[in-house]
Amino acid sequence: MVRFAATHPALPLAVALSGGADSTALLLACAERWPGQVHALHVHHGLQKAADDFEQHCIALCARLALPLHVQRVDARHAGGQSPEAVARDHRYEALGALAGQAGARTVLIGQHADDQVETILLALSRGAGLRGLAAMPAAWTRGGVAYARPLLDVPGAALRAWLRWRGEAWIEDPSNASEQFTRNRIRARLLPVLEAAFPQFRTTFSRSAGHAAQAQQVLDEVATQDLAAVGLPPRISAIQALSRPRQANLLRHWLWVSHAVTPSSAQLTELLDQIAACKTRGHRMYLKVGGGFVQREGAAITWHPPS
Known part of the structure; x- marks a missing residue:
């Protein structure tokens, strides 16, 4: 079964459900751990033709599991000079916050996993990021008054897919994940297999380094707050x-x-x-x-x- 990081979220909770393997596995695990306390939230970004298929898959899955599903459509297209990833992320979290309010959920869980964390660290390194970037994705944070958590950051993506296959569960593959025009996808396709062969424990050690960076950044933020008060x-x-x-x-x-x-x-x-x-x-x-x-x-x- 999926074993995610120890968490005691405020109930009821919601799971951000894209229809992919990661969020599907998280939704199933949460529904079994907290029966009757879980809602699914789906954001239709409208960025690709397959988005309608994602929504229909989520509707069918939640109907079969007898889980309440809340859907919101957004226009996540970016303007010239804007980062497509940043615009889509902002729209997604704005929609998730609104959907969580509709569901009465006090916590929203996100299905990003250990491979996603490594990709984020490598992407930050490729851009010459500082400590804030190297700290990668936090396990828990608050945005817009909503509590969010990523309980799968210690779980490899392959383990989630293996668990779903063992259960006979299907998921949707995002066609854009196969395009190597995106740096993150090149990291996933080319670098992670090499790291797996050379350093089998790289997910754990990279995550540890990200944790050190996050602690150091917290100290810098505290110093900056004191300095700003002084100047x-x-x-x-x-x-x-x-x-x-x-x-x-x-x-x-x-x-x-x-x-x-x-x-x-x-x-x-x-x-x-x-x-x-x-x-x-x-x-x-x-x-x-x-x-x-x-x-x-x-x-x-x-x-x-x-x-x-």
């Missing part, structure tokens, strides 16, 4: 300059994210740090593109503004 809002330039450059970088990332939901690129952050270091006179001007807007000097402080 004020908007941040005073002289107070920023009193910090070491790595601590300045940590503070500025934190300020941009918590105050403006902006993530600077490495090049943008480096230029901002250089400008702050050079800001020694009252006449020094600053106007830098950061994220989708601009950081500029206003008197003794710096501010961020969206594009006009």
Whole structure:
């Protein structure tokens, strides 16, 4: 049977059901562990022709299991310059939050597993990510007032599929998973088999490293919160300059994210740090593109503004 990480979610709970093997296995395991307390949530993204088949599969599965299913359709298409993955993710979680409210569910479980976690770590490495990216996917978090959890992060994807086959359960394969135009799919198809052969315990060790990164990032966030309280809002330039450059970088990332939901690129952050270091006179001007807007000097402080 599927053995997922020890969890004691608030009941009733909901499972995000795509119709794939991972979410199908999670739904079955939860329905057996908490009978009468489980709802299924399905988000129809409208991004591919097979989306209707996903929905019909979920309807048939939940009808057979006598589980309540809640479905919401969204338009997850992205505009120019937007990340398709980020747009789809935002729409998905907005819909899941709404569906959880309809179901009266206090927790939403997501079926991502150990292979997904490794793929996320490798994807972060390929992009030169920092600690936040290397921390990969958290096992539990809150978004929009809804509690979420990923109880399968210690379970290999192959184990879930083997369990479903043993039970005689069917699932839907997303056709887009076979396309190697996506970096994550290339990692899955090419790198994971090599890692499996060379380092059979790679899922456990990679997950351990992600946990270390998450702990370190938590410390950095706590330091940044203290530093931001000290430099004020908007941040005073002289107070920023009193910090070491790595601590300045940590503070500025934190300020941009918590105050403006902006993530600077490495090049943008480096230029901002250089400008702050050079800001020694009252006449020094600053106007830098950061994220989708601009950081500029206003008197003794710096501010961020969206594009006009």
